[in-house]
Amino acid sequence: MAYAADSFDTLPRMPTWVTSARPEAPEDVAFLSGAALNHLHLVLRRADVPQTLLRARLALRAAEACVTHQGRPELAAELRDAVAFLQPGDSPGPAGEIYLSWRRAVERPVSVKGLHRALPNLDPSQIAAWLDTGQGTPVARAAAVCHAMIEERPRDHTSSLLLANVALAQALGWSHVVPLLAIGLKRGEVRNAGDDLHLACHRAIVTAATEATREGADLARCAARLKEVAPKLRARGSDEAVALFLDRDAVAPAALTSLRSDRAARRFCDRLVELGAVRELTGRDTFRLYGL
Structure with missing residues (x-):
């Protein structure tokens, strides 16, 4: 849509x-x-x-x-x-x-x-x-x-x-x-x-x-932008991951259990940042949190 x-x-x-x-x-x-x-x-x-x-x-x-x-x-x-x-x-x-x-x-x-x-x-x-x-x-x-x-x-x-x-x-x-x-x-x-x-x-x-x-x-x-880019996300379990961002103030990659691995979850979050759909909230290199 x-x-x-x-x-x-x-x-x-x-x-x-x-x-x-x-x-x-x-x-x-x-x-x-x-x-x-x-x-x-x-x-x-x-x-x-x-x-x-x-x-x-x-x-x-x-x-x-x-x-x-x-x-x-x-x-x-x-x-x-x-x-x-x-x-x-x-x-x-x-x-x-x-x-x-x-x-x-x-x-x-x-x-x-x-x-x-x-x-x-x-x-x-x-x-x-x-x-x-x-x-x-x-x-x-x-x-x-x-x-x-x-x-x-x-x-x-x-x-x-x-x-x-x-x-x-x-x-x-x-x-x-x-x-x-x-x-x-x-x-x-x-x-x-x-x-x-x-x-x-x-x-x-x-x-x-x-x-x-x-x-x-x-x-x-922000939610509209996330929904707009969602079809571009090819990872298995991406729909469930996107839904989590629409419910939570901040999401740790480890919470994206629908994705294959922690590494896949981190890459998924970085991809959303690249697409302008979510923000990284901490400014850290580790223990990052993401949200709209």
Whole structure:
């Protein structure tokens, strides 16, 4: 299937009146966050946007923000490394655990069982009880969950922000978690309460929804390029390998098990780079990672 170079001009862009406005009144901020969420909802329904990959990329961004909240120095590259080469029994470290939590949270449709997999230190009954905390509009529910959790677990920003995003997704009727609040909220704002927290959540959603929309457009272009060059790939198992790039933020050649050997997998990845379909993400000569 051919993809026109300009086919993504139809991907809805966040209106400039949403991104450029600097409102102060709470009702104006709430209106803009509602507009941003509505716009993002359209992007999340687009077939040309690789939705699994978009959530994975946003999960990495959310993890990076949560790690920063803890005062840790790890950025996206270090988080990728922390989990990409894990062997059974290995520990990814504290920052890697945060990244794993977000990755697991966005991989599957929202359920208490799935959230317990992402946050194994929380009892499933606790998770269900916290998610029942919020009432009212989607942002009000998310803010209530965030506040309830941070009151009980003041050092656990990751769980608070993750479950707040779950509450937001549930209220909006989304089947999967889309990390927004973790990306947009600053460290000090997580500890706010009442109207201050609501206002901070609305502002965070405008920021994060704009970023998610931009990321979705970029990934749609990259996915189309990968699909365009896929017929040129003659290696046995290439279809399965290409599918992996459309689901994961970063792929190690060793993960391409559908190909004949590690050497074949490395050559396959290098070929995709030559064709302009994927990028090498690490800048290293060994232990490389590739992604859209």
